[in-house]
Amino acid sequence: MTATPLSTPLRRNLPHVLWLLLVVVIFAISASWLDPALGWPMYAVDGAHLGLVAINILPFVLIVLLLGALTRRVVLSSWIGLLLLIASHAANTAKLQQLEMPLLPGDFHFLEEIGSALPLFVHYIGTSLQPVLIALGVLALTVALFREAAWPLMRGWKRLAVAAVSITLGVGIIQGWTPWRAVYSAERLRFEPWSVVDSARKAGMVGNLVLYNWELAKRQELHPDRNAARELLRANVDGLREHLSPNSSSLAMPSGTQPDIVIIQSESLFDPARLNGAPKNTYLPNFHRLAKRGLSGELKVPTYAGGTIRTEFEVLTGLALAFFPGVQYPYFEIADRPIPGIVRTLSRQGYQTTAIHPNSGVFWNRNQAYQQIGFDRFVDERAFSKDDIVGLFTGDAALTDHVLAQLDQDGPPQLIFAVTMENHGPFDWRPGLDAERLAAMQMPAGLDEGGEYWMRNYLYLLGDADHELGRLADALQKRKRRTLLLFYGDHLPALPPVYQQIGFADGKAAKTQPVPWLLLDNRRKLAEHGPMDTTAWLLPSILLETAGIGGDRYFATLAALRDSLPTDVMASSSGLPGELRALGQLRFRNELEPILDTVLDGPVAEADVAIAP
Structure with a gap:
């Protein structure tokens, strides 16, 4: 019995089919090995898992097909597609290890600013030559594959068809066309946008x-x-009227005494005394000294171990990220329009507003975001010297010098917002630190050698941050002009070995831990009001109330709500009630004022009801 020969069209296209099958198999094995959600080994998974593998490698397969059509070099195209798959999963793994957060769409914005992002990210590689050698080998192989001969089968209408189909399918996935919503079914994949870590698993x-x-x-x-917003305001109308009246605040200074305001967002600052086995009365001596004459407490922030701009956004705007479902990186995702907040409020009061950060203005899109937030001026890394570097980044001492240099005894009042850099991760290596000082650091009990190495590096840099807080506060205390200083941490440091080995004294997870905050006034003591636990988006209302600065009814409304709503509701960085979200969203859209007018003036007017959504 003789075998039936393959038909001519099938025989001609068999190489295409075999190539595609080989790419799918290699990509499936690679993705299953790199992504725990996909299961490994392959033979141990069922049909549902194979389907999950398929939808997770599909975009990379489409990239290979498109590159194959464009270059006609199938080995090169397959190799580049595999590199993209591996690189994406490597970035995802690194982000999970450092920040306990998977790769998200906003992370790809860093590709737009790779020149400014690369110097920061390479610090996480350390001093090992192995990654460099691997990168050079990959580059050499990629260059060599460009010499691959063009595949004669990939030409003419086939080439155009493969390119067109690949682009169409890829755009459909990005845009969420209806057929793809069935393939990537949110219900079947158990997708939960409020819990991206669980969803990625x-x-x-x-x-x-x-x-x-x-x-x-x-x-x-x-x-x-x-x-919902209107009902919240109505339920608290008496408090609103009180806080919106002149000189309403018990903390307010007499009118005409506009103070200078300095805000310091301290990178990765938290109190190590929260750790199990940590020695008491050891860390942050200047912070605790100053807290005796200032407002202070625990601060809930909307991020963990990274994502500095999330806390920064909340403090500058008084808008919780929870007001914007799905937004992870606000300076990329909602900074395309003027944003109301404390900067614009103070500008209307005649303040000069300056932001200072010793990093590239391109990084995190701060150049554009600060303009939308309303800063008059942004001082970035170009104002600093390489001599200012401590370890890996510009030291806090240099930043303190710049802050003090900006303050002028004469002229209009100033708002200076400064973001430190010295204490930025990684903490698993830090060149140039004083060995004797490192060895003298008091360690929490229970850490192994590796954990102690991370912790010593962190405590060294934390000590610098605390020292500069003391130096800045003491300098401001001597000023003739009234000056307020707001100081707080943006998030916990990324210290995975420390948290895993000893944990926290309260028994709670690292992601739930607060950071310290402090507000000082060089003209009076504030500490008699007691500790005040709050959240990042409420800090600007507390600051303005303490400064005695009115003129912004949204912040006055938040002050009234702080008095009337339960502390655990107002001090939440997530899970906010719907009426609070509505209030913040209306503020963001500049549509809150008409509703405030109608609530404060009496019955709701028809004009208010008719406002378009």
Whole structure:
């Protein structure tokens, strides 16, 4: 019995089919090995897991097909697609290890500013030559593959068809066309936008990226619940009238005494005394000294171990990130319009406003975001010298010098907002630190040698941050002009070995731990009001109330709500009630004032009800 020969069209296309099958198998094995959600080894998974693997490698397969059509070099195209797959999963793994957060759509914005982002990210590689040698080997192999001969089968209409189909399918995935919503089913993949870590464990890295991208696009346009916001205001109308009246604050100074205001956001600052086995009365001596004459307490922040701009956004705007479902990186995702906040409020009061940060203005899109927030001026890394570097980044001492140099005894009042850099991770290596001082650091009990190494580096830099707080506060105390200093941490440091080995004294997870905050006034003691635990988005209302600065009814409203709503509600950085979210969304859209007018003036007017969403 003779075998039936393959038909001519099938025989001609067999190489294409075999190539595609080989790419799929290699990518499936690689993704399953790199992504815990996909299961390993392959033979141990069932059909549902194979389907999950398929949707997680599909975008990379489409990239290979497109590159194959464009270059006609199938080995080169497959190699580049595999590199992209491995690089994406490597970035995802590194982010999970450092920040306990998977790769998200906003992370790809760093590709737009790779020149400014690369100097920071390479610090996480350390001094090992192995990554450099691997990168050079990969580059050499990639260059060599460019010499691959063009595949004669990939030409003419086939080439155009493969390119067109690949682009169409890829755009459909990005845009969320209807057929793809069935393939990447949020229900089947158990996608939860409020818990991206859990979603990535269920849907895989790519599945989570696709679904989160659709969720973010769906929620970009806010539709505030005006009725909910109105009812919240009505329920607290007496407090609103009190706080909106002149000289309402018990902390307020007489009118005409506009103080200078300095805000310091201290990188990765937290109190190590919260750790199990930590020695008492040891860390942050200047902070605790100053807290005796200032307002202070624990601060809940909307990020963990990274994502500095999340806390920064809340403090500068008084808007909780929880007001914007799906938004992870506000300076990228909602900084395309003027943003109301404390900067614009003070500008209307005649303040000169300056932001200072010793990093590139391109990084985190701060150049554009600070303009939208309303700063008059932004002083970035170009104002600092290489001699200012401590370890890996510009030291806090140099930043303190710049802050003090900006303050002028004469002229209009100033707002200076400064973001430190010295204490930025990584903490698993730090060149140039004083060995004797490192060895003298008092360690929490229970850490192994590796954990102690991370902790010593962190405590060294934390000591610098605390020292500069003391130096700045003492200098401001001597000023003739009234000056307020707001100081707080942006998030916990990324110290995974420390948290895993000893944990926290309160028994809670690292992600739930607060950071310290402090508010000082060089003209009076504030500490008699007692500790005040709060959250980042409420800090500007506390600052303005303490400064005795009015003129912004949103911040006055927040002050009234702090007095009337339970502390655990107002001091939450997530899970806010719907009426508070509506209030913040209306503020962001500059649509809160008409509703405030109608609530404060009496019955709701028809004009208010008719405002378009």
